[in-house]
Amino acid sequence: MQVTETLNEGLKRGYKIVVPAADLDAKVNEKLVEAQPEVEMKGFRKGKVPMALLKKQFGQRLMGEAMQEAVDGAMSKHFEDSGDRPAMQPDVKMTNEDWKEGDDVEIEMSYEALPEIPEVDLKKIKLEKLVVKAGDADIEEALGSLAETAQDFKDRKKGSKAKDGDQVVIDFLGKVDGEAFDGGAAEDYPLVLGSASFIPGFEEQLVGAKAGDDVEVKVSFPAEYGAENLAGKDAVFECKVKEVKEPVAAELDDELAKKFGAEDLAALKGQISERLEAEFSGAARAVMKRGLLDALDKLVDFDLPPSLLDAEAKQIAHQLWHEENPDVEGHDHPEVEPTDEHVKLAGRRVRLGLLLAELGQKAEIEVSDAEMTQAVMNQARQYPGQERQFFEFVQQNPQMRQQIQAPLFEDKVIDYVFELAEVEEREVSKDDLQKAVEALEDE
Incomplete structure (x- = not known):
């Protein structure tokens, strides 16, 4: 096998590789010898098919495998001998496209080699590590955030209007075309206004309501709503507001800690x-x-x-x-x-x-x-x-x-x-x- 350098500019490399026909033929014969004991063919006992017949039957397919292995082997040996490491997959192509059995195989290979990396004395590098201790104020701030996520609600003063973020306790009955539908009713339902837990437009219409008010909420179910019988339909919900509550942060105590697994x-x-x-x-x-x-x-x-x-x-x-x-x-x-x-x-x-x-x-x-x-x-x-x-x-x-x-x-x-x-x-x-x-x- 011959390897001739054709390009060496900066990190660019080019080589011409010639795989002799004799080497390919030897590799095909090697494969046939290896496979012969397992081959069965009509008129011959297993493992007794003549080599000439095997070569006629399977030689062409094995030649393709032999060519690929020869090229891969040549590339591996080149990189091992040269010490080059390609930056990306090498570009490999066969140049004698009119190749026929008995001819040498001519290959062009080109790639960009990875550069030599200079030595670095890492012990001479000086770095600064910023250190921050968690202070009492930081811990109290984080505790306050946790308390907000574990918020509770308490009754507002009698006659207070519900605000965004308040919780209203309601009974409701939903109707489409004047008829109640499954899943459209509940009693003593705690709803946080602004939570977007109900369909769009529902919660906004309860802002300003007081305990004891009856509110008629008019909404439209989204076109992509899960229940096909309701998707895209207009609906009216008869709501009875029973309580209006304001959010309060949880107390910073052992009970709060237990809610978070401490x-x-x-x-x-x-x-x-x-x-x-x-x-x-x-x-x-x-x-x-x-x-x-x-x-x-x-x-x-x-x-x-x-x-x-x-x-x-x-x-x-x-x-x-x-x-x-x-x-x-x-x-x-x-x-x-x-x-x-x-x-x-x-x-x-x-x-x-x-x-x-x-x-x-x-x-x-x-x-x-x-x-x-x-x-x-x-x-x-x-x-x-x-x-x-x-x-x-x-x-x-x-x-x-x-x-x-x-x-x-x-x-x-x-x-x-x-x-x-x-x-x-x-x-x-x-x-x-x-x-x-x-x-x-x-x-």
Whole structure:
């Protein structure tokens, strides 16, 4: 097998590969010998079919397999010998299209090689880690929010008009064309006005009602309503307002704590403190990660594969275009041309991506099966009732698995670098941390 270099410019590579006809013929014969013991053919005992007959019967099909294996083998050997790593799938094509059995096979292969990544002394990188402690005021604020979600209702003063957010206790009877319908009646029903738990227009007509009022609520069922006999129909609900209640936050006591699964209020405060500090830690990690990426970006510079750079720039341009045009959901829009700013951002992303991949490979960092399964489970929860279908989709879709695995790998590499870098902690306020996070979003 002959391999001749035809292109070597920057990261672009080109080669001509010639697979001798004799090598192909030998590979076909090897396959026939391997298969002969299991072949059955009329007029011959199993395993006794002559090689000449086998070659006539199966030679052409096996030749195709032999050609593919020969080319794949030549490519593998080339990458092993040269040390090149292609940035994307190599472009391979057969050049002697008039090939016939007995001819050599001539192949052209071209690709862009991944660049040599320079060594980085990670121990010289200096980073700042923002630390925020959950203060009493933060815990009390979170407790207040919990109390609001666990709100109760108490009677308003006699004669008070119902407001949005109030709870009205009503008896109602619904009719369509003067006839009551199934499911259209209830007694002592507690309805929170503004909760949108009833069909559109219903709750708004009870705003301003007082206890003891009779209110005739006129609404139209949506055209897509679940019950076909009611869909699109006009209806009248005869409502008797029996009570009007205003919302009150739950008391900050042990009873509230028990509603949220804690033994008492002190235990609930401890859980809230842990949750807040975990949130603060996650935000601080994002800030420190940006600091690390900025530092790495300044430390390294190397040639980038044009195909990777172009693909990333187009993806960035496309994504930003959709963010600026949220009403366009599909992709049947004019092609979005990357700007110089898009190309600059793409260069940073590709460079850092290649560097992190190199660091992870040298440190033998891997995403375990357990970590991958947990990540898939987390994403599957976004599709209630379809978790199993999502798992099967991921298993059958290598690209989807790669999309899930890539950020897991990157996070593990980032944590590895954090351990080696010189990290100085600085305690800051929650507001300072929030400003640092907002600064990330503005860049």
